[in-house]
Amino acid sequence: MPKNKKFKREHILEIASNVFKQKGYNGTSVDDILKVAGLSRSSLYDSFGDKHSLYVQSLEYYKNIDNEKLGILNTNEANGLKKIEKLFEAVLNHLAENPNDNGCLLVNAAAEMSKQCFKTNQVICNNKSETEKLLTEWLENAQKNKEISLKKPVKQYSHFLYNTLCGLRVMSQSGADKKELKSIVDLTLSALN
Amino acid sequence: MPKNKKFKREHILEIASNVFKQKGYNGTSVDDILKVAGLSRSSLYDSFGDKHSLYVQSLEYYKNIDNEKLGILNTNEANGLKKIEKLFEAVLNHLAENPNDNGCLLVNAAAEMSKQCFKTNQVICNNKSETEKLLTEWLENAQKNKEISLKKPVKQYSHFLYNTLCGLRVMSQSGADKKELKSIVDLTLSALN
DNA sequence: CTTCATTTGGAATGAATATTCCAAATTATT
DNA sequence: AATAATTTGGAATATTCATTCCAAATGAAG
Numbered sequence A, B: 001m002p003k004n005k006k007f008k009r010e011h012i013l014e015i016a017s018n019v020f021k022q023k024g025y026n027g028t029s030v031d032d033i034l035k036v037a038g039l040s041r042s043s044l045y046d047s048f049g050d051k052h053s054l055y056v057q058s059l060e061y062y063k064n065i066d067n068e069k070l071g072i073l074n075t076n077e078a079n080g081l082k083k084i085e086k087l088f089e090a091v092l093n094h095l096a097e098n099p100n101d102n103g104c105l106l107v108n109a110a111a112e113m114s115k116q117c118f119k120t121n122q123v124i125c126n127n128k129s130e131t132e133k134l135l136t137e138w139l140e141n142a143q144k145n146k147e148i149s150l151k152k153p154v155k156q157y158s159h160f161l162y163n164t165l166c167g168l169r170v171m172s173q174s175g176a177d178k179k180e181l182k183s184i185v186d187l188t189l190s191a192l193n
Numbered sequence C: 001c002t003t004c005a006t007t008t009g010g011a012a013t014g015a016a017t018a019t020t021c022c023a024a025a026t027t028a029t030t
Numbered sequence D: 001a002a003t004a005a006t007t008t009g010g011a012a013t014a015t016t017c018a019t020t021c022c023a024a025a026t027g028a029a030g
Helices: A009-023 A030-037 A041-048 A051-076 A080-097 A105-112 A118-144 A154-171 A178-190 B009-023 B030-037 B041-048 B051-076 B080-097 B105-112 B118-144 B154-171 B178-190
Strands: none
Touching: A009 A030, A009 A041, A009 A051, A009 A105, A030 A041, A041 A051, A051 A080, A051 A105, A051 A118, A080 A118, A080 A154, A080 A178, A105 A118, A105 A154, A105 B105, A105 B154, A118 A154, A154 A178, A154 B105, A154 B154, A154 B178, A178 B154, B009 B030, B009 B041, B009 B051, B009 B105, B030 B041, B041 B051, B051 B080, B051 B105, B051 B118, B080 B118, B080 B154, B080 B178, B105 B118, B105 B154, B118 B154, B154 B178
């Protein structure tokens, strides 16, 4: 009976989160997204609600994709420290290989919207606690394997690592090159001993 | 002959940089600033040019104020490590005492505008290199005093410390409380040994 | 007090922008 | 092929916003 949708929800969210990442929430117009996504205004409004609702959905989509990547990382390697190293390596490579990608949607959202939009803040906080939870597991595993010997509570180190991750995204937009980012990661990881 | 200005340039830039910090560049209207600053549209345009020019001037003003504070810190204590500790303490206190202050204008600008505006990028890069220069001096002094024993080049540590500073501004907008931020700083400083 | 270079307030303009709306197009089913 | 549920394109609307402009206000100097 009904005509089928010509687009996939996730495909649009992928595009929207990309545009929002480049230009921020207030810097992107609905038209900007339509132009790239190639679907009609009415379809967009019908499927995603208004611009703000689309933004929140884009954040959630982006967060889930990010966490999926972490999940894949989690299954690949048995070794806790290795997982942590791989994560930083992946972030580093992404930042270095996509110099015009404008960092990370969630970091940008934290800077632009966190204090103005409760839902944005929620996604950001959820992402933080989910990532830190995984980091905590990996750290505990690494400690058990005697790969590292932590002098302070594991949770503290997970905050520390997450902080470094946030910093890297800002640094990559402040003129730091890959070599510099790499050296920051090296020092961060050496602090685990 | 001419009527004197009723406002001070720096006073307006103080207000403008504050509004831009809260709402971002695209999120603030010229009216938002006028309302808080209490001067007329024509005066603003006459003295500062258009909105974008005002934004860049606000960034520069903010950067200079920040660096002045660093300068004061620099004269207060003779001891390199103490200066570094005081800097982190000051940042920590500011973030904790101003939970609605939306972090740091320069970090927010890096996230929102760095890739879209060359001048914004310049101010951000200048701030980075100026701060890192000071950090390098302090680190060298601390090393000379045998307060710390660095295993890698000093410059690497200055990048690392600056990265932590950037991270803290993002973390404070991602649900981290003062205790958590403090623990990140503690781990960062302990990495200097 | 008068003059006049300059600032000021706020109305006016024009361009973007978010959102709504409906006639036309589409396609799975009959 | 005809039907009908649903999507689609794009015009229409209303709002916000940056910027311009000029008459009125200001106050230092003569």
